[in-house]
Amino acid sequence: MFIKGKKKEENQEVWRWWEEEKRDDGVKWKYLEHKGPVFAPDYEKLPSSVKFYYDGQEMKLSEKAEEVAGFYARMLDHDYTSKSVFNNNFFKDWRKTMTSKEKETITDLSKCNFKYMHAYFLEKSEERKNMTKEEKKKIKEKNDEIMEEYGYCTIDGHKERIGNFKIEPPGLFRGRGEHPKMGMLKLRVMPEDVIINCSKDSNIPKPPEGHRWKEVRHDQSVTWLASWTENVQGQNKYVMLNPSSKLKGEKDWQKYEIARKLAKSIDKIRAEYREDWKSKEMRIRQRAVALYFIDKLALRAGNEKDEDQADTVGCCSLRVEHLALHEEKDGKQYVVVFDFLGKDSIRYYNEVPVEKRVFKNLQLFMENKSPGDDLFDRLNTGILNKHLNELMEGLTAKVFRTFNASFTLQAQLNELTDPDVSIPEKILQYNRANRAVAILCNHQRSVPKTHAKSMENLMKKIEAKKEQVKDAERQYKDAKKHARGSQKESIVAEKKKKALERLREQLAKLEVQATDKDENKEIALGTSKLNYLDPRISVAWCKKNGVPIEKIYNKTQREKFRWAIDMAGPDYVF
DNA sequence: CGACCGACTTGTTGGTATTGGA
């Protein structure tokens, strides 16, 4: 894991850490130095012209109460403010910030008039939009300065980007789905809340003037530079390195190597869990069926969740109410219909024909149970992962998702890529392969609001282009007629021909674009590309097919996958 | 065990920068 010998000069040599000797002793770094996190800007009081009314009466809020009211006012035209859970949580926490006098007066959220505050914030954001170029440039320069100062750290002799060096500002908690804590106040984080992690012999970051850190520690077994506990869920938040860093890149690489290892033993593992469907022991049958779902459907493991979080499930936490069994459905036998909310409360709906044995097992698991009971009552993620680790070192439930995603991409690329087509068409083929993975992983998105309209615009453009092509064809034909014998006219004809070709290319490109857009309207490709697809597959595909890597990965992604871009040749296979 | 928690990855959202066509 560490560089052998002396430091290398950053500017003169690329840091090809994937060629360095590795060590795995639980120590994540030897030397770490940074400037500490950047805190949210202090609260700026509203101008006195921005009024707040309670029950028709103008009221001057204390600074604290005003700040929190502002968080709500900003969200006035958001769906959240129409939810009673959100409103109740907000109101309860808001009242905690009020003076005793305010508390006495303000007892009903519905009597609060935030409209003027809301209008003020809108106005502010409008102002920001209408700033002159110079003003915008100035702000950007300021941000760049902060970035330069606080956005990097030194780790084992190298300067690396930090991912999130800014502490989260205060605001209202926005949970996803039906989160019981939505609307609660996220408190302002102070230096006194923050733990710093760095080398003992480094320049220890200085807390802001007049403050001190909660703690400074020197723990080499973790990768974070700073941490604090967020008050709404009581969870730890961390300042960590950017994905382009060695630390993250190496971990990512490792992840894909484990997935490749699974590829080698997958046949054996599948044979084994199929055998386990017949086991005498209920817990083993449940484990085997759950594993089958994880493997075949790329379900997440499904840890148990607390009451005070949104009710979502994964494989191990599926309940009887989340699936329906059909001996026969739409001409298919033994169909299981899954319908549940997964991570981020995204709906998973799938009708899957399964082996008879699985079907019979499911009937058994569901016997004498209520809809709210666990499907796999003898199983949890701990048990499952322990078993998986016995099958293969490093194997856990999520490795199946990585493996199946990368495997599918490789297979789809092999199947879909036509070496004889243009680059835009090849990119379409790549996107189709990517899309197959996104569907497998259930990476959905809602159809963008502008989709229908922008599709319509595109079709219009295509029609117009078709006309132009026809026109150019006519012109070329004419020019060809006149061209006989005449040198000058031949040149004209040649030009017309070129123009026609260009137009045809443009048309083809538009048509490709239209297909791609429509096929993609309700599927998000980004998540799988970033987290599940071995980048070496894509890199190899680009190299083999003469597609520039920039067409597949943008700048950030290229930085994150630098290791793969360097490592993989055209013949790499997953 | 099982509850809890620390550390890290995976996921969506939404604001901002960039692009490309009128």
Place this chain on the structure above:
DNA sequence: TCCAATACCAACAAGTCGGTCG
């Protein structure tokens, strides 16, 4: 050159998984 659509990226929520403790 302007404006809307799109691409990008930061922010931060929500998972996974291993370890510890009673």
